Amino acid sequence: MALSRIWAAFIIISVLVAGIKYVTSPADKDIFAAMVIGKAKDTIRVAQPLPPTAAPSTVTPSTPPASTATPSPVPASNPASYRLQEADGVIETCKSAVNLSLGLIGIMGFFMGLMSIAERAGGIQLLSRIIGPFFSKLFPELPPGHPAMGHMLMNFSANFLGLDNAATPFALKAMTSLQEINPDKDRASNSQIMFLCLHQSGLQLVPVSIIALRASMKAANPTDVFIPIVIATFAATLASLLIVSFKQRINIFQPAILVWLGGLSLLIGTIVVYLRTLDSDGVQSFSRALGNGLILLIFLLIIGGAVYKKINIFDAFVEGAKGGFETAVRIIPYLVGMLVAISLLRNSGAFGAVIDGLRYIFTKIGVDTRFVDGLPTALIKPLSAAGARGMMVSTMAADPNSFAARLSGILQGSSDATFYIIAVYFGAVSVKDTRYSIGAMLLADLVSIIVSISLCYLFFG
Secondary structure: OHHHHHHHHHHHHHHHHHHHHHHHOHHHOOHHHHHHHOOOOOEEEEEOOOOHHHOOOOOOOOOOOOOOOOOOOOOOOOOOEEEEOOOOOHHHHHHHHHHHHHHHHHHHHHHHHHHHHHHHHOHHHHHHHHHHHHHHHHOOOOOOOOHHHHHHHHHHHHHHOOOHHHHHHHHHHHHHHHHHOOOOOOEOOHHHHHHHHHHHOOOOOOOHHHHHHHHHOOOOOHHHHHHHHHHHHHHHHHHHHHHHHHHHOOOOOOHHHHHHHHHHHHHHHHHHHHHOOOOHHHHHHHHHHHHHHHHHHHHHHHHHHHHHHOOOHHHHHHHHHHHHHHHHHHOHHHHHHHHHHHHHHHHOOHHHHHHHHHHHHHHHOOOOOHHHHHHHHHHHOOOOHHHHHHHHHHHHHHOOOOHHHHHHHHHHHOOOOHHHHHHHHHHHOOOOEOOOHHHHHHHHHHHHHHHHHHHHHHHHO
16 A cells, blocks of 8 residues: 555656746746656756847947956847756656566576475575574564575575675575465565565675776775775664564564674675775676675576486476566566656656755755755655666765765665565565555665765765
């Protein structure tokens, strides 16, 4: 129900804002066309040229003042002004949503095929038993040794290493496993909410893409945001854990939880200390080798275990891969609906109005407003990861060494896209009532924003 209300609110607010701008602003007469049939990066006219009869004449004083240079002639006309459209309109967004879903088929099929092999060989069950003492405390509804534990750990590991493409199939498989034991198929279970909130917090060790973008834009020190991002994403994960645990009345001070959290903190700290000894190229090289090397190691262990168990490997792979196609097709309606609402919100100007409002408020109360220029990345991140990445690149383009550019990088790495996750993962298992999951995720987003801004001031003044 919460998702339904938010989705409707996005559309209603977008149309109302666009209508007001069309009526009150002569520069926004193309806004309806942009929202419906426009494309990202289209050139939109936002000011009309003056008619020839109204153009001011060229005036040059016959005797210029001695203290000044001869003034430049006044232009004979007022040329039109233009801007680039922020996002695709409704029509193009619908196409993009379908293409995005279809683009997932291959990688989802491959990874879900591997997961099927691992399940038949007993690998997922072994992994579930290893992490059972920890996950049984966070997911008390799960039976001991349930395969969902293994699927979730694979997802968290892929996120941790920055392997987005690998994380998605694992998350979808985890949601499917959790749905199998969900007594109310239309309503999100406690375990599904806990899992997705932790997934959305996006805990990662090495933000490779952000470092690479900063390097490509000639930042003086591309890796200077590395430690702030690790701290911010860890804070977002802890916030998600605390929020959901409080709602579900889970005691996080149990020894098993504290030991695992302490061990994870120690692991992150050790690797961070090591990476601080490397330069930008070294960090990227190490992270690529670590992440992709572990993925290949997983392939080797799964296939090796299947050979040892003497199962029919290829049949198991094909059977699992079929699920990837079915899941990709199933999420299309959910993805189309959510991405269209986000497109309308951005192209209507409602999103820009929020940014301008925040800037005005912070200016009036006398707060340092340098952070406001980095906020577009944070505010659009819950709506669209790709949109937030575009905002980050746009902020960095002006000056990659600026306070706003560094803040946008930290914000980009501190969490994942809330509404995209809700649409895709709940849509994949046909859950309609998401309960308090959206509120919990947005609250964790707020924590990550506050922590990111604080860290940016702490590290970069």
